[in-house]
Amino acid sequence: MNRKVAAFLGRHNFSIHQDINSIVEAMLFDMNEGLSGRPSGEDMIRTYANPPSQATAGKSVIVIDAGGTNFRSCLVTFDSNGNPSIDFMEKTRMPGVDRELSKKEFFDQISANLEHLKDKSSSIGFCFSYPVDIQEDGDGVLINFTKEVKAPEVEGSHIGKELEKALKEHGWKNKLHVSMLNDTVSALLAGAADPDEGMKYSSYVGFILGTGMNSAYIQTASPEYKNLKTQIINCESGKFDKVARSDFDISFDKKSEKPGIGIMEKLCSGAYMGPIAFEAVTAAGKENLFSEKLSEKLSQLDSLTQIEMDSFLHAPYSTNSKLGSIMAECAKDDDYDVLFQLLDALVERCARMAAAILSACVIKSGEGKTADKPVCILCNGTSFFKTYKVRQRVLGYLEEILVKERGLYFDVISRENDITLGTAIGGLL
Structure with a gap:
């Protein structure tokens, strides 16, 4: 990573490559607390379905x-x-x-x-x-x-x-x-209703990474959890709060509609990634990470959306994007590399958080123990499928954390009209 970017992010408590397994273990603890009726960040909502x-x-x-x-x-x-x-x-x-x-x-x-x-x-x-x-x-x-x-x-x-x-x-x-x-429950039901031909799955997970972020999985009945029959659990993963936050996250959270709520979601979902990027980019401009003219130009920004940051990451030298046109006008030296790596750090964090959530759901399901019957993960959301390299990174991390380290198998799928069809099935249960 560009040394200036690494130093800047470190100065603002932004962990560039957070350990995913540490987040997984914290989430599993939190999920267990919620299912046991004790206070937890995630709500762990029983669906009775x-x-x-x-x-x-x-x-x-x-x-x-x-x-x-x-x-x-x-x-x-x-x-x-x-x-x-x-x-x-x-x-x-x-x-x-x-x-x-x-x-x-x-x-x-x-x-x-x-x-x-x-x-x-x-x-x-x-x-x-x-x-x-x-x-x-x-x-x-x-x-x-x-x-x-x-x-x-x-x-x-x-x-x-x-x-x-x-x-x-x-x-x-x-x-x-x-x-x-919940939309994650609908996604799970859609995956269960429409498996790939010739496949058998041991369990199902629904995952949304779009404007917001959440997950659902099937929890097997256990004496550990009072009066809990086997059923789909809506995790409200976006509310998970046992995770490190940077100065940018804290600054934006204070300005948000509901400060202190939706901590995980505010780190990486579509509604918030742009505003967090805005906090980071404007702070970088004030601290002279960019050339003088570009810093001045970026200081005039009043907002930044996920689409605008993502457009730059997909084509940094295109002038068709908001940031690309600014860069073409006044960028010098390593300005392109600095801005790219700064924004890509946010995307990398998003992918790691998503991989942690999905890993926790698969582990908690207790299934996926044989390769011929993996856990089916139906993913939905533009942030997962369209944001710069998120999907590829998530799949790579899941392969490492689940398959190589734990011997658990998964299959990520998508379906057209998944939420609509899953909701229709749920509406008739």
Whole structure:
């Protein structure tokens, strides 16, 4: 690494190559605490659900996917052979992203978004990508919003019951049943429902690395955990807090919508990687890591997004990106190398954190002990698949940590419309 960059990052407590196994062990401790009912960073939410033993057939379900940025809704119909079809798909903005909403405004906006699906089914699968305490009847109580969604009155509410009430007020006539799922649970269910041909898996993991970050796995029943039957566990991995933070992370966290919440997520998910990069780049400019003219130009930046930093990493000498055009105008000497390595350090950390989360889930599942029946990991999210070298690095670290060091086997897959189909399956469990 460029010595100036190494010294700068070290000065600001940014660990360039954190030991992944140390993070894995800390996560396994945290997961165990959460499952045992003791305080932990991760919520370790019981879902009371498992992948269905046979394909869903002959039913329709309304699917809602409330993500970090977008709100999608559609109707999924399974034919007599269990083949799904998706109709009436619409996408809009997630309520509460652009401005703060009251509880009534939040559910009224959702109801308006679902008008095109009115009374098309009595079953609703609601993928709600925020920490929710799932109830045995399938409803869920919102613990807190993340990803900078602003609707504080909704926290503590039974999301399903509130939605049913709002839809009735908007003229829905069917008796509704809403099943709440996290997006990682939907991803896991999609992987279980659509394995690669000729493959058998010993267990399943769902992983999201997009605007936010989270994971889910299947926990086997154990006397160690009171009243816990074998079921899918939503880990809320983004809330893991037993991890080192740099000055840049702490500085941004103080400015965020909810300081102190979502520590792991703020280190590397799409909603936060750009702002953390902004903190690092502007600090580097003030400390003369760049040439004088470039430092002055970078000091005029008012923000930086993940897309903008990623565009530079993919093509540093292109002038089509925000940073690339600035560099072409006034970069000198080793400015390109310094900026590239500074931004790449953030991506490297993201990959290591993702590998730690996935390793912990596979280890905790207790499966993947033979190569012919690996643990199936369904990954979803643009940050995983499109951010500069994240996917390649994660796979390399998993091979080292799981296969070479522990003799545990895994298979990473992806599926088109995975969250939609997994939510549809969950909505009919």
